[in-house]
Amino acid sequence: MRPLLSTALLLGVVALPAFARAQEPASTAALVSRALEAEGAGKNRDAIAQWRSAIAAGAVVPGVLGLERVFSLLAQEDSILVVIDTLIPRFPREMQLRSVKLRSLVTLARSADADAAFDQWRADAPKDVAPYREYARVLLFNSRPAKADTVLRLAAESLGNTRPLVLEIAQMRSALGLWKESAEAWREAMANEPYYELATVFSLTPTPAASRDAVRAELAAPGASVGAVQALAFLEVAWGSPRSGWRVLSTRPATDTTIAIWRQFADEVERAHAWPTARDALVAIHTARPDASTALRGASAALAADDAPTALRLARAAAPALDSAKRLTEVLPIELEALARLGAAREAERVLAAAAPAIGPDGVRLQARTIAWAWIRAGDIPRARAALKDAPLAAEDAVAGWLALFEGDLAAARLALRNTEAPGQDAVSALALLNRTKATKSAAIGTAFLSLARADSVQATRRFEAAAMELPDAAALLLSIAARIETARHNDDRALPLWQRVAAEHATAPEAPEAYLEWARGLKRRGDVAGARLRLEHLIITYPGSALVHQARRELDALRTGAVE
Amino acid sequence: MKASRIARLTLALALCSPTARAQHLLLPMDDAQVNHLKAYGVTFGALKEGVRSEWLLNYRGGAFLIPDMPSVRRAAALAGVTVELADANAVAAMRREISEGNMDAVPLEKAPRIAVYTPPDAPPWDDAVTLALAYAGIEYAKIWDDDVLGAGLAQYDWVHLHHEDFTGQQNKLFLGFRDAPWFVQARERDLATARRHGFADIPTLKKQVADRLRAFVERGGFLFAMCGATETLELAVAGRAVDIAGPYSDGSPMDPDADAKLDWSKTFAVQGAHLEQAGGVNAMSDIDGHQVNVPSRRQPLGTFTLFGFSAKFDPVATMLVQDHRTVLADYYGVTTSFNRKSLKPGVTVLAHEEGAPWVKYMHGSYGQGSWTYLGGHDPEDPQHNIGAPPTDLALHPNSPGYRLILNNVLFPAAKKKPLKT
Numbered sequence: 001m002r003p004l005l006s007t008a009l010l011l012g013v014v015a016l017p018a019f020a021r022a023q024e025p026a027s028t029a030a031l032v033s034r035a036l037e038a039e040g041a042g043k044n045r046d047a048i049a050q051w052r053s054a055i056a057a058g059a060v061v062p063g064v065l066g067l068e069r070v071f072s073l074l075a076q077e078d079s080i081l082v083v084i085d086t087l088i089p090r091f092p093r094e095m096q097l098r099s100v101k102l103r104s105l106v107t108l109a110r111s112a113d114a115d116a117a118f119d120q121w122r123a124d125a126p127k128d129v130a131p132y133r134e135y136a137r138v139l140l141f142n143s144r145p146a147k148a149d150t151v152l153r154l155a156a157e158s159l160g161n162t163r164p165l166v167l168e169i170a171q172m173r174s175a176l177g178l179w180k181e182s183a184e185a186w187r188e189a190m191a192n193e194p195y196y197e198l199a200t201v202f203s204l205t206p207t208p209a210a211s212r213d214a215v216r217a218e219l220a221a222p223g224a225s226v227g228a229v230q231a232l233a234f235l236e237v238a239w240g241s242p243r244s245g246w247r248v249l250s251t252r253p254a255t256d257t258t259i260a261i262w263r264q265f266a267d268e269v270e271r272a273h274a275w276p277t278a279r280d281a282l283v284a285i286h287t288a289r290p291d292a293s294t295a296l297r298g299a300s301a302a303l304a305a306d307d308a309p310t311a312l313r314l315a316r317a318a319a320p321a322l323d324s325a326k327r328l329t330e331v332l333p334i335e336l337e338a339l340a341r342l343g344a345a346r347e348a349e350r351v352l353a354a355a356a357p358a359i360g361p362d363g364v365r366l367q368a369r370t371i372a373w374a375w376i377r378a379g380d381i382p383r384a385r386a387a388l389k390d391a392p393l394a395a396e397d398a399v400a401g402w403l404a405l406f407e408g409d410l411a412a413a414r415l416a417l418r419n420t421e422a423p424g425q426d427a428v429s430a431l432a433l434l435n436r437t438k439a440t441k442s443a444a445i446g447t448a449f450l451s452l453a454r455a456d457s458v459q460a461t462r463r464f465e466a467a468a469m470e471l472p473d474a475a476a477l478l479l480s481i482a483a484r485i486e487t488a489r490h491n492d493d494r495a496l497p498l499w500q501r502v503a504a505e506h507a508t509a510p511e512a513p514e515a516y517l518e519w520a521r522g523l524k525r526r527g528d529v530a531g532a533r534l535r536l537e538h539l540i541i542t543y544p545g546s547a548l549v550h551q552a553r554r555e556l557d558a559l560r561t562g563a564v565e
Numbered sequence: 566m567k568a569s570r571i572a573r574l575t576l577a578l579a580l581c582s583p584t585a586r587a588q589h590l591l592l593p594m595d596d597a598q599v600n601h602l603k604a605y606g607v608t609f610g611a612l613k614e615g616v617r618s619e620w621l622l623n624y625r626g627g628a629f630l631i632p633d634m635p636s637v638r639r640a641a642a643l644a645g646v647t648v649e650l651a652d653a654n655a656v657a658a659m660r661r662e663i664s665e666g667n668m669d670a671v672p673l674e675k676a677p678r679i680a681v682y683t684p685p686d687a688p689p690w691d692d693a694v695t696l697a698l699a700y701a702g703i704e705y706a707k708i709w710d711d712d713v714l715g716a717g718l719a720q721y722d723w724v725h726l727h728h729e730d731f732t733g734q735q736n737k738l739f740l741g742f743r744d745a746p747w748f749v750q751a752r753e754r755d756l757a758t759a760r761r762h763g764f765a766d767i768p769t770l771k772k773q774v775a776d777r778l779r780a781f782v783e784r785g786g787f788l789f790a791m792c793g794a795t796e797t798l799e800l801a802v803a804g805r806a807v808d809i810a811g812p813y814s815d816g817s818p819m820d821p822d823a824d825a826k827l828d829w830s831k832t833f834a835v836q837g838a839h840l841e842q843a844g845g846v847n848a849m850s851d852i853d854g855h856q857v858n859v860p861s862r863r864q865p866l867g868t869f870t871l872f873g874f875s876a877k878f879d880p881v882a883t884m885l886v887q888d889h890r891t892v893l894a895d896y897y898g899v900t901t902s903f904n905r906k907s908l909k910p911g912v913t914v915l916a917h918e919e920g921a922p923w924v925k926y927m928h929g930s931y932g933q934g935s936w937t938y939l940g941g942h943d944p945e946d947p948q949h950n951i952g953a954p955p956t957d958l959a960l961h962p963n964s965p966g967y968r969l970i971l972n973n974v975l976f977p978a979a980k981k982k983p984l985k986t
Contacts, residue, residue, distance in 0.1 A: 150860040177948055210954025540643050553645055554959060561699050 028057040035066055044070050052083075060087060061096045068100050077104050092124055099134045106138045114138075118151070122158070129155065129164040136168040145175030163188075167196070174203040179211040183218035187228045194227025201231050205238045212239060220248060230261050234268060242274035246281055254288035266297070275305035283310065292321035299334045303341075312338035328358055336370045343377035343454065349387075365391040369399050379454050381406055405430060406453065408446035410439055426452050429481050437474040444470045448478075457485050461494065476502055476509030487518060496522045503535075513539050513546035520555065533559050589651040590633050590641070591659075594626035595889050600962040603644035604629065605971040606701030611637050612676035612978055613704075620884065620979065622876040623668040624659065627887025627972075630670070644702065645962075669876035671884065677722035677787070677977040679705040682713065682729060682778075682794075684754070692727040693791060693943045693956075697970045700958035710758045710770065713777045723787040723977045724778065726794035728899055728942065730849075731775040731801035733768030734814045736793055736899055737847045737858075768810035775801035779831060783932030788833075789973040793899030795938040796852045799835040803827040811844040829909075833936045834929060838907040853940070854923030855901035866895040866947055869925040871916045871969075882913050884976040885928055885937060890965040895925065897949065898942035903927060916969075926969065937973050944969070 035050030047070045055063035064083065071079045084101045091097060098121045105114035114135075121131040132155035139148040149172055155165055170185035186200040200219075207215050219232035229248055236245030249265055252258045266281040282298030295318035302311035315334040319327050332355055339348035348371055356364050368391030375384035384403060393400040401416025414434040417427065430449060439445075448463035464482035468475040483498035499522065502515035520535035536556045540549050592604045608629045611618055616637065619630040631637050633650070641648045651659065663670055681695055685707060698705050708717050708724070718724065730736045733755075738748055752767070759770035779802050782788045790798060800809060804827055808820040819842055820826060829836040841848040847858035856862035871891045874882040895901070895918065902923035908914075909929075915937075916926035928937045942949040944966020945956045961967065 146863070146865070150863065153860045208954055537639075537643055540645075541639060544642065549645075553643070556643065557700070557959065560702065 028054065028059045031057050032059050032062050032066075035063070039066060039070060044074055055083070055087070060091060061094065064097060064100055068104070077107055080104050095130050095134070098131065099138075102135050102138050106142050106144075127159070129159060132159070133165055133168055136165065136172065140168065140171050140175060143175075145172050148172045149176060167199075170200075171203060174206070179204065179207040180214035180218060183215040186231065187218055187221070187224055190225045190227035190231070194225050194230075197227040197231040197234070200227070201234045201238065204231070204235055207235075207239075209239075226252075226257060226261070230264075233261075233265055237265075237268050237272055237274065242269045242272060242277040245269075246277045250280070250284060254284070259285060259288055270297075270301065273304075275301050276307070279305050279307060279310060283314070286314065286317070290317070292318040296330055296334070299338075303334060303337055306341070308338040308341035312342070324358065328355060328363075332359070333367075333370075336367055336374075340370045340374035340377060343374065343379075345371065345374035345378045345380065345383065348374040361390075369393070369397075372399055372403070376402065376406065376450075376453055377455075379450065381450075402449075402453070405434075406446045406450040408441055408443040410434060410437065410442055410445065429477075433474055433477055433481075436477050437471050439471055439473070442467065442471060445478075452485075457489060461485050465498070476506035476511045479506070480511040480514065483515070483518065487522075492522045492525060507542075513543040513548045513552075516543075517548050517552055517555075520552075524555075524559065529559055588633055588653050589656050590631045590637055591625075591649045591651045591655075592629040592631065592641070593647060593649060594628045594887065594968075596626075597647055597649075598626070598889070598963070599647045600645045601626075601889065602697060602701050602958060602962055602964065602967055602971060604641075604646045605968075605975055606703050607631075607637065607640045607644055607646050608673065609676055609701070609703045609975065609978075610640050612673055618673045620671045620673055620887075620975070621659070621663060621668065622671055622880060622883045622887060623666070623873075624663055624670075626889040627884075629673075630656070630659075667873075667876050669880055669883070671880055671979045673975065673978040675978055677974070678720060679703065679723045679725070679974065680708045680712075680718070680721040681705050681725045681727075682709065683707050683727065684751070685709055693967070694725045694727060694789070694970055694974075696943075696956060696958055697967050698974065701971060703971075703974060710755075710774050711761075713774050714762055718777065718781045718786070721786070723789065723974065724781060725973075726778070726788070726790040726798065728792040729771075729794050729797070730899075731771045731794065731797040732804070732810055732814075732849060733766065733771035733801075734810050734849075735767070737811070737844075737849070739811075739813045766810075766815040768808075768815045771797075772801045772805055776805060779833070779931075782833070782934035782936055785933035787934060787973075787977045788936040789939070789970075790936070791898065791939045791970075792942045793849075795834075795903070795940065796849055796900040799832045799838070799852065800827075800840070800850055802832045803829050803835070803838075804840075805831075809840055813844070832909070833931050834903070834909055834912050834927060834938060835907045836909050838904075849900075852903055852907050853900040854904045854921065855897060855940075857897045857901055858899070866897065866901075867918050867921065868892050869895050869916045869918045871926070872914065880979070881935070881976065882915060882928060884979060885926075885969070885972050886915050887972050888965050888968050889963070893944070893965050894947065896941040896944055896947040896966070898940060900940055902940045903938065939969060939973075 031050060031054040035047055035054050038047040038050050048067065051063045051066040051070065054066070064080070064087065067083055068080050071077055080100060081104055084097055084104070087094075088097050088101070098117070101117050102114055105117055118131055118135045125131060132151055136148045136151045136155075139145070139151065148168070152165055152169055152172055166185050166189045170182050170189055173179075173182035173185055183204060186196065186203065190196050190200065204215055215235070216232060219228045219235075229252065233245035233249045236242060236248065245265065246269070249258070249262060262281055262285050266278055266285065269278045269281060278301035279298055282294055282301055286294045286298055295314045299311045299314035299318065302308070302314060311334055315331050315338065319331045322331065332351070335351055336348050339345075339351065352364060352367055352371060368388055371387040372384040375381070375387055381403065388399075397416060401413045404412035404416060413430070417430055417434065426449070433445065444463065444467035448460055448467050451457075451460035451463050461482045464478045464485070468478040468482075471478065479498055479502050483495050483502065486495035486498060496519060499515045499519040502509065502511050503519060506512060516535045516539040520532040520539070523535065524532040533556065536552045536559070539546070539552045540556070543549065592598070592607065594601060594604060598604060608618055608631065611631050611634075614636060616632055616634060618632075621628045621630055630651070638648065660670065662668070679698070681692070681698070683692060683695065695705070706721070708721075712718065728736065735748065735752065755767045755770065759765070759767055762770060762773070764770040764773065775798050778788060778798065804823065806828065807823045807826040808815070808817060809823050809827075810819060812818045819840070823842070824840050827840070835852055838850045838852045840850050848856050848862070855864045855866075869892070871886040871888055871893070872882075873891075874886065876883045893916075902918070902921075902925050904923050905917075906922065908924070908927070911929055913928045914924045914926075915928055917924040925941070926937075926939045929935065943956055945958075945961045945964055958964070958967065
């Protein structure tokens with residue numbers, strides 16, 4: 001059964017019998033109870049008889065809803081209409097009866113009869129918003145937004161005010177793809193009832209990219225309610241821009257309400273693995289209402305976002321509020337990992353030494369890899385090896401692989417790096433290189449990757465360039481790694497000559513199409529549109545099988561029409 | 566199999582191999598084509614270079630046959646257009662097959678000079694034709710009222726109109742958008758143009774523009790109109806001597822006898838239609854079958870079917886319906902369709918909705934020229950609304966609806982043959 005109908009029926013089961021018990025004689029309540037039991041036991045024929053008796057005894061609404069459920073199970077939806085048609089003249093003000101009739105007629109695709117029932121209801125209650133609301137809801141539920149639009153327009157004409165229908169209008173507009181207008185209606189709805197933020201997110205998540213700015217403008221307009229702002233923040237997460245979502249929320253004063261919303265937002269972005277945003281949200285929460293649990297979550301998010309300084313600060317902020325056992329199990333690993341990433345090897349060793357009496361030799365050995373990484377980051381390979389003295393690594397351990405690579409032992413690295421746990425860009429580059437070259441030793445390669453590991457991109461670029469001379473079979477890849485580093489640094493003066501070298505000297509290498517694409521982009525950034533066009537055309541013509549051809553065509557079209565890519 | 570007669574080599578192979586020379590390149594337009602829309606651009610580009618081509622009507626979805634030249638190969642490769650190499654034997658086999666069936670080969674001689682009637686500041690995505698032309702890489706010029714009222718039209722073979730309201734009522738958007746900045750700006754721009762040319766108001770200006778467009782066709786021009794331009798052009802021509810505009814457009818109410826005073830003798834397609842006289846109802850007349858902006862009259866969208874014509878006896882109509890699909894999903898516009906009861910007897914219906922009282926796509930001759938009307942706004946955006954995001958044609962390179970537009974762009978390039986009927 002469809003969700004809206006299920007919800008409506010569930011409400012009928014739970015709420016209306018209770019109402020009936022309070023308002024009607026005991027015999028009626030007993031009849032309702034028996035009917036529910038029969039229905040619950042799957043005795044549908046009995047249930048029909050019991051519900052009919054309940055209706056005869058005065059439990060009209062629960063009885064009709066019960067019959068609607070049972071007839072629906074029996075695929076006899078039209079049977080309810082006979083009952084309803086006898087009851088409406090007796091209870092003309094009973095909204096539920098009219099709703100059931102509309103629902104049944106629309107489900108049965110009897111559009112003309114549904115329209116007639118709607119018109120009759122309007123005629124019987126000319127100033128009432130209920131006919132419009134109920135019919136619009138039924139139509140929206142049945143995926144007929146255009147018809148719902150007609151009903152809501154009629155409401156505007158007849159009632160002169162659609163404020164009571166703002167929810168239906170919002171849903172209808174999003175169903176019709178009127179995103180901006182839908183956002184406007186949702187904002188209006190949340191002005192008095194901010195708890196519709198989840199419904200807003202559900203309704204507006206499918207907004208196409210080109211219409212999102214209009215939705216943003218509506219939900220963030222001056223005077224927008226907390227609900228509207230919260231909805232926008234969650235929409236941004238759903239649209240893949242969690243940082244924008246946090247920007248919306250972060251400017252609000254840190255009241256209890258705001259912090260509750262920040263907590264929900266942090267949960268959401270953690271689920272989305274949007275770590276930099278999760279870090280920012282958790283830092284803000286911790287600043288406003290410090291507590292160890294938030295600080296630890298923030299530290300983990302910061303580590304995942306590769307922000308070691310923040311991770312270290314938060315982990316140390318959490319420590320005083322925790323007992324010694326938690327400090328050792330939860331704070332120490334984060335602290336050591338952060339120090340390792342910062343290359344603060346001596347400090348990491350000192351922290352570990354201080355904790356050694358509590359964690360014992362086994363605990364120290366567990367952290368040996370982290371300490372080794374800290375020394376690698378510090379550029380001291382002998383000390384990294386020394387750190388592993390009491391905790392020898394398996395030959396195929398990734399850390400062993402990295403150490404081998406840094407020492408230029410490509411054969412050992414090739415074996416061990418297959419098992420690298422978290423293949424980042426460095427690991428992808430290393431694996432690509434080890435796959436490309438047949439060489440087993442190369443000091444130049446070792447120093448180049450070591451520079452990368454130390455986050456010294458200037459040295460890394462130079463060394464990869466130099467390594468290209470030493471390993472001709474991987475020269476295109478090594479030059480491309482250097483060019484990628486410079487491109488990421490927005491240093492076109494260095495990047496473009498490198499891409500040009502790849503394109504000119506290694507035209508048959510797998511990196512050549514990428515080189516032409518990046519070369520074109522660099523030229524475009526410099527305003528040389530004609531030059532960019534030439535490189536894109538060359539890529540398309542020369543490398544028709546490349547996966548980059550489609551992208552090149554799009555960028556060529558954008559150059560031609562002046563569109564923004 | 567016709568396909569087996571053609572060397573099915575990919576362009577990539579052809580470019581790599583100096584020996585893979587063919588005498589012709591076939592741009593298939595059936596489901597073998599990867600990018601139908603850009604295929605029109607490649608053909609247009611060849612014509613611009615002076616390379617005579619052929620349009621193979623009803624053959625493989627309306628394929629194009631172009632002499633094998635490096636520049637054409639390059640253009641096709643850059644555009645991602647599927648090309649098959651055809652040597653003399655393959656071409657001979659093709660011609661034999663074409664001669665034996667309801668097919669024909671129409672020579673394409675010269676790229677038409679194209680103008681799009683659009684405000685100078687309109688973005689290309691406001692109009693399906695400019696979208697299609699830009700995506701296919703077909704050059705066009707923009708013209709506006711000053712050009713039409715001057716001598717500008719004479720420079721062009723083909724003029725396109727989209728959703729301009731030639732009754733001068735700005736599509737009756739005054740009712741809902743009178744304070745919107747873009748509406749105010751357009752109104753001020755048109756009023757300034759009217760005064761510059763000595764007209765008192767926008768309706769008078771637009772009716773004069775409509776008459777110039779009518780005369781352009783009469784003198785031999787090709788006119789292609791979509792959306793609201795179709796209906797309002799007819800009304801403006803028929804209402805040349807009558808006040809058919811509401812008071813918010815020219816300060817005076819519509820002539821109460823306007824309906825009776827309309828002169829349909831000079832219109833292209835319509836006769837005996839009735840004006841919508843209620844200012845508060847967002848419709849111009851009863852020409853449009855769908856009435857999308859009048860909730861109580863709005864008709865749901867269905868599908869429309871392209872008619873098949875005899876390629877040898879009716880090449881123009883055949884060219885206009887070349888497509889790899891014959892049943893297409895309908896789409897709304899200010900004017901979505903044309904009520905059949907209002908059409909003049911000589912109109913050629915190109916597409917209609919089965920069982921509905923309206924047609925979608927039609928064509929006719931007028932004086933020395935011809936006109937084509939296609940209802941609706943954007944074939945890939947069925948519910949297009951004001952402010953809706955632009956359609957990205959890179960996501961619809963095989964759009965059968967957009968092909969109808971591009972058929973119209975290319976058909977003026979066809980060499981006129983003596984009529985066989």
